[in-house]
Amino acid sequence: MFLTEAERQGVRAGRRMLYVGPEPASEHVAAGLRVEPGTPVLARRKLLLAGDVPVRVATSFLRLDLFADTPLCEPGFLAPSLQARIEELGHRFGRAEEHLVARPPRGDEAATLELDAHPGGEAGEWVVQIVRAAYSADDLPIHVLETVCAASRHVFDIVQVSGADEF
Numbered sequence: 001m002f003l004t005e006a007e008r009q010g011v012r013a014g015r016r017m018l019y020v021g022p023e024p025a026s027e028h029v030a031a032g033l034r035v036e037p038g039t040p041v042l043a044r045r046k047l048l049l050a051g052d053v054p055v056r057v058a059t060s061f062l063r064l065d066l067f068a069d070t071p072l073c074e075p076g077f078l079a080p081s082l083q084a085r086i087e088e089l090g091h092r093f094g095r096a097e098e099h100l101v102a103r104p105p106r107g108d109e110a111a112t113l114e115l116d117a118h119p120g121g122e123a124g125e126w127v128v129q130i131v132r133a134a135y136s137a138d139d140l141p142i143h144v145l146e147t148v149c150a151a152s153r154h155v156f157d158i159v160q161v162s163g164a165d166e167f
Helices: 002-008 027-033 082-088
Strands: 013-024 040-050 053-063 093-103 127-136 141-150
Touching (some): 027 127
Antiparallel strands (some): 040 053, 053 141, 093 127, 127 141
């Protein structure tokens, strides 16, 4: 979606895979995948760029009990998409829950996203973190996507789904 949206806006989009491998689940990832914090999960982390400017880091987290020793563990990008590859393995998406929060950058996020800092060295520019937990049609947690966006480089368009008249 990012590549398509950037192209629509006349921006040259780029992406770079930063990491593919196991890592311990943070608290919010563990909650979404219904595992204990610290449980090893598969992480697929990429950096998305607009022109040469880094705008977001997107990390897909997957349960190793479901996806170990599958093509999802291989380095590089998956064609045609991660979702298609998950569905090829027999998991149909059913629903998702999303949580969005603005916060100061943590760890190496400011450096990765090349965010401006205040003269004292503390982060000046904030990020928006979006955590989307996706569940299969039979309510099995299969994917958590954590996206950390440079707040000043994004507009978040929210569209209500047709036929959903309650809000």
